[in-house]
Every structure is written in structure tokens, then in C-alpha cells.
Amino acid sequence: MSTLKRSLTLSSVVMFGLAYMTPIIVLGTFGIMADSTHGTVAGAYLLALVAMLLTARSYGVMAAEFPVAGSAYSYVRKAISPKAGFLVGWAVLLDYLFLPMVIWLFGAVYLNSAFPQLPMALWIIGFIVITTAINIVGIKLANTVNYVMMLIQILVLVAFVALAFHYVWGDPSKSLFSLAPLYQAGVPHGLLLAGAAIACYSFLGFDAVTTLTEETINPKQVIPRAIMLITLLGGGIFVVTAYAVQLAHPGYQFVSTDAAASEIAKNIGGDIFVSIFLIGLIIGQFASGLSAQASASRLLYAMGRDGVLPSALFGQLSARFQTPVAAILLCGVVALLALFMDVTTSVSFINFGAFLAFSCINLAVIAHFYLRRRSPAPRDFIRYLLLPALGALADLWLLVSLDHKALTLGLVWLGLGMLYLAYLTGGFRRNPPEMDFSEA
Template identity: 60%
Template sequence: MTEPTGLTRHLGLRSVVLFGLAYMTPLIVLGTFGIVADTTAGTVPTAYLLALVAMLFTAASYGKMAAAYPVAGSAYTYVRKAIDSRLGFLVGWAVLLDYFFLPMVIWLIGSAYLSAQFPSVPSWLWLITFILLTTVLNVLGIKVAAKANFVLMAFQILVIGFFVVLSVRDVVSGGGGLLSSTPFFHGGASLTTVSAGAALAAYSFLGFDAVTTLTEEAIEPRKTIPRAILLTALIGGGVFVLLAYVTQLVHPGSVFDDQSSAAFEIARTIGGNAFAALFLAGLVVAQFASGIAAQAGASRLMYAMGRDGVLPKKLFGYLQPKLHTPAFAIVLTGVVGLVALSLDVSTSTSFINFGAFTAFTFVNLAVIARYVRHRGPVVTNLVFPAIGAIVDVWLLFNLDGVAITFGLVWLGLGVLYLAYLTRFFRVSPPEMSFAEVV
């Protein structure tokens, strides 16, 4: 049997956007509400609004690069082709940290909520169940995963709708107003606290980045992917800000009995035990949908690097003959997820942000590099990506010391591996052929 040589195009704009939104997990703003509220002194919507504005500049840069290079690989591919192959490798290496840890965080949050509700069931069992189910769906193929994603996203949206309506009812019945500036800023907040919250909240916007990893499975990718990137960022960001605003209206400030389950506490307050149960189901479903998308994105990045020969080609560049899926990369992502058994959510999230902001910065710089060579409109090809790069660096330096230290160690290991791969930088890393294979 002839082994498949390329991914298959199945996905239209709706499916790609849904994958991006599932990756972002709109309900995650509630899952992490208590943590962000504590960081921002009770101004969660401002943190998400600031992150949204910042990410839109970077999302525009991703759209431009996706149109220029409609292949799998995301930031790794864009920097490699627009700036330098060695720098592209290091960006890809940094993104691996992001993509490896994001599914892990998603599965960890889902299992934590289930363990809190069902303490008699060990958390490791929930975690392994998440990993097994998402791995099987992704190995079966992107079409199966997309259909599952559509159903899971529909349920998540339903829960979000109920939460907003019940929150509004609670505020109105309590004599409060629906229009208030307090959730956005008050005397106890500061630019420092909001900036720290934005750095934490920004990881929720990784869905627009994940969209680019589906380029080779999208129909008319030069049109579909740039549109999907902006739609994912705008829709997801809008939902984040709205949910954060109504939740902050219901519960002003940042004091909770348990920060990690603050939204569950609020759900019970506004809707009783019945809605609290529905909310828990919605959050778990959201985590499951996000896990599917995150694992799919991670495996596509590793497939691109394996096909390139930067990672061992026989393993990472392998496609399952019948299903046309990067089976080894999918399974490896699941295995790495088992590391979550020894980590907590906040530590895992800090690792994600280092890789994300590094990739975001260099994608903006890649757009500028293309402008220097090919010219074009100054505002969209020079000014906007420059603003995006500055904001991303600013967010990077707002991360905690653990994230920065671990990220730099990871990059150091990448430099050592690159030195081995290029015979101490005497040759370039292997190049990918960008001709589409069907």
C-alpha cells in the first residue's frame, strides 16, 4: 500500500473557526476567574480587553503569514521562511513548549473540577480518561474530531448563554445596574495588576495561533485561514470580556472561599444546585473540546517539523496510511500529558505563556522582514506588527520568574540540539518542500 504523503483538505471556514474557539475554550474565563480576579484586584474584564487588543495586532500578522505560506507549521514555518531557518527552528522549539503544555493544562483543569465534585474518584483516573478519549478521536481523523467538536461547542455555548442570563437576573433582582465602570477599573486596581492579569489571560487567545496548524487541511487556505484567525480572536475575545464583565458584576472584588473554583461558587449562587451541575458539565465538556483541538494543533506542528527533517522524520513525519493522521505525534502528545500528574495548573500555564509570547513576537517580526524585502502598505505591514511585537515582549516580561527561567532553559536546550543538527551551525537545518502534495 502506498503511504500517504500529505494531509487531506476537509475543513471549511466554520470548522476551522470552531476548532480555534474550542482551543480558546470560551468557558475558561470562568474556570480561571478567581485566579485572574486575585491578580487584577477585581478587574478581570479589563485584563481580557487589554489582552484582546494586544492579540489583534498579532492575529493580523498571523493572517498575513498564513496567506503567504499556506502550509502546516505556524510560527515555526513563518519565521523560518521570512527571516532565517535557524531562528525558525528556535521559535518552533519554543512553540513546542507551548503546544506540549497546553493540552496538559486543559486536561488538568478538567480533571481537577471533576475531582472536586467526585472526591471518591482519583484525579489521575479522570486525567487518563481525558487523554485516551481525545487521542482516539484525533487518531481517527480531523473530520471525526471536527464533528465531535461541533457538538461539544454547541453545548458549551448553551451553558454560556444560561450563565449570562442568570447573572443579569441576579444583578437586576439585587438592585444593581447593568452598566458600571467598576469591573473595569477602581481605586484598588493599578496598571501593574491589570498588566499582570493580561499576561495571564493572554494564553486563552492561543486559538488563533492553533488555527494556522490546520492550514493544509483547510479548503482554500489562503482565504479561509486569515479569516478564521481574525474571527477566532474577535469572537473568543468578545465572549471573554462579556463573561468576565457579568461575572464581576455578580461578584465584585477578588475574595473567594476557593479561587480555583470561584466560578462554580458563583454558578451555585445565581442558579442553585441544578445550574451548578449544568455548569460543571459545561466546563468539563469545554475542556474536552479544547483538548481535542489542542492535541490536533500540537501534532500538526510536530508533523511539520518531522516532515522537514528537523525532528526525526520516520517518527514525527509519519502519517497513518488509512486515516492520514500524524498518529505518532498525536500519541506522543497524550503521553506527555501524563506529566500533569505531578504539576498544578498555575505552573503549567506559566510555561505555556513563555512559548506563546516568544512565537507571537517573532511572527510580528517576520511580517516586518517581509515588508523590508517586498514592501507594501506601511501601516499593516510595518506599524501594526511593530506594535504587536512590542506588546508581546511587554507581556513576556510580565510573566513570573519561574516561567522565564524555565523558558530560557528550554531555549538553551534548543540551541544545543540545533548545534548538533547543523554541525555546530556550519550548515542550515533541513528545508521543507512547500509544494502541496495530494
């Protein structure tokens, strides 16, 4: 039996998670966040970081207990029930399949704004073809490409933050130390909480690295550490960047909310820096798409290898590259839907699955480590009941805060999953196929 090759270290896994999150997206969405929070973007990101750390901790606990690929799909199956695990995996599949499409669509929109004479379809197809080719060749090449692109992205972010602080330093009416980007008495708490819900979308990616377990050296230690590091580093980047940019541009009024960061970039660095900023954004989207497609293809491979999806198509590795080529190609084909969709519509596809999976991971920790123990230790109440319960409540709040369109699409997808589960299990009379993520 062919298996995935272990080649990823802690730094490699952290880099993949950060690339998946696309740290520079904090600038691309700054105008939307500022408008939603009435100028307290940093505060919204700080609240989001607290909520995501609770769930990241639960992911780390489950990853240490079950060092296998499959992410929420495996954890819920093992901790709660096979049928529940299947439905969570189905929900996550919605997120994983459509996230690369959304990422590449964002990149195409940025490029189309810079080069309006060229059709946006050209940029979308270009993203898909290049990223698919890199992922087919193998994870080592993707890892190398990610290091280079993340370095460029981080340099642009550092330059943006440095210029923002320099801009504030040179203005006697502004101060480098202010609570305004974090909290303002005149801003209703509801707006700050709503902004935190939006900000949580930027954290999607810390969980995706669990799909690389079978390609990671010493995954039982590396994956939990990587999950927490990705969440902390990503959240730190978001909070510091939002704080600096909000200082440079207090309030939430822009000529164009969608292009707010470009407007700020011009104010703090001039026309040349606007071009540098746009290059950084595009590189960030490319790196994120590379990681998103790699993670999605590994989930499809894991499901196909054990018969949950057709194994002849999804459960095979390329003899030449030792990568799940069919799954990678499917991600590319699904992304072609971006040719017929806008950003708002496409984003609505991915939120439901992520927050449902986050909620279930926290419940899995409670079920496996607390409810199944005959005599839980006193400290287990905090570690395995209180903290994951708080995480589950935070994630459920995020789930119900989605707009009606996202909830409708998510429930329809979940309904299709129930029908497929009924087919696989003969009307729920038996368990779905057992997925074995251990190496032969």
C-alpha cells in the same frame, strides 16, 4: 507521497480555534483574575483583546502570504532565516506539546473536586485515551465532536451570563450599566496591566489553526479570516462574560478563589445550575484538549516529514486513517506527566513559547513586507511596520512579565534547542533541513 486531506471549511476552522481557547475557561479562572485586578476583570480582558488583535493581524498577514502548515515555525523561517525559524518552532513545540497536558489536568482537577472518592489519575488517563483515539481516527470525527461540545459549552456560557444579568436586574442596589467591571479609579494601573497579561493566556489558540492549513479548503483566504474571527469572537465572549459576572459579584472576595465561579453559579442559579456549570467546564476542557492535541501532532508531523525531527517516526501518516498516529501518541505520552504535576507547575511550561512566537511573528511581518521592499508605499509604514511593531512590543512585555520559574524553564528549553540546532547544522555551518509544506 501521502498527504493530509482537505475537508475543513471556515466554520470548522473557527470552531477548532474557539475549542482550543476554551471560552468557558473565563469562568474557571474568574476568581484568580478578579483577585489580580481587584474586581476589574472585564477591563483586563479588553486590554488583552487589543494586544492579541495586533498579533492576530500579523498571523493573518503571514498566513495569506504563506498558506502552509507549521505556523510560526514556517513564517519566521521564510521571512527571517532558517535558523531563526527552527528556534521559534522549537519554542512553539514546548507550548504545543505541554498544552494538552495542562488542559487535561485542569479537567481532572474539576472532576476530582466533584468526585473526590475517585483518584485523579483515573480522570487524566481517561481524557488522554479518549481524545487520542478520536484524533487518530481522523480530523472529520474530531470536527464533528467539536461542534457538539462547543454547542454545549456555549449554551452553558449563555445561561451563566443570562442568569448573572437577571440576578443584577432583580437587585435594586445594582445596575446593568456600570464602568466598575472595566475600570475603577482606585485600582492601580499596574494591577490592570498585570491582569491583562494573565488574560492573554486565555487567547492561546487563535494561532493554532494555522497548523490545519493543509486540511483546510482554500486556506489562503480561510485561515487569515479564521484567525481574526477567532480572536474577535473569543475576546468578545471573554469581555461580555467577565462584565456580567463581575456585576453579579462586585469586588474580589471569595470563599475559595479557585472555585469562585461555582460560588457565583450557586448565588445566581442554585445548586442545580452549579452541576450544569461543572458539566460545561468539563466538556470545554475536553474540546480544548482535542484541538490542542490535533494541532501539536500536525506540527510534529510537519517537522518530521522534512527531517527536522526523525522522519521515520514523525513524518509518516497512518495508511488506514491518514493521520500522524506516532505524533498523536507522543502527545498522549507527554500528557502522562500530569500524573506527577500540579496545575501551577504545568502551566509554567507553556507560556514562554507562546509569547516568544508571537513576538517573532510580528518581527517577521516587518522583515518580509517592509525591510525587504526597496520602496515601501506610505501606507506600508502603518500596515507593515507600526502595527506589527506595537504587537511585538506588547508580546515582549507579556514575555518578561512571566514569573521567574517560567522564564527559567523557557530559557533552558531554548538552550536545548540551540544544542540540537548545532547538531543538525554541523556547528551552525549550514541551514537546518528545509521544510516543504506544499502538497505533492
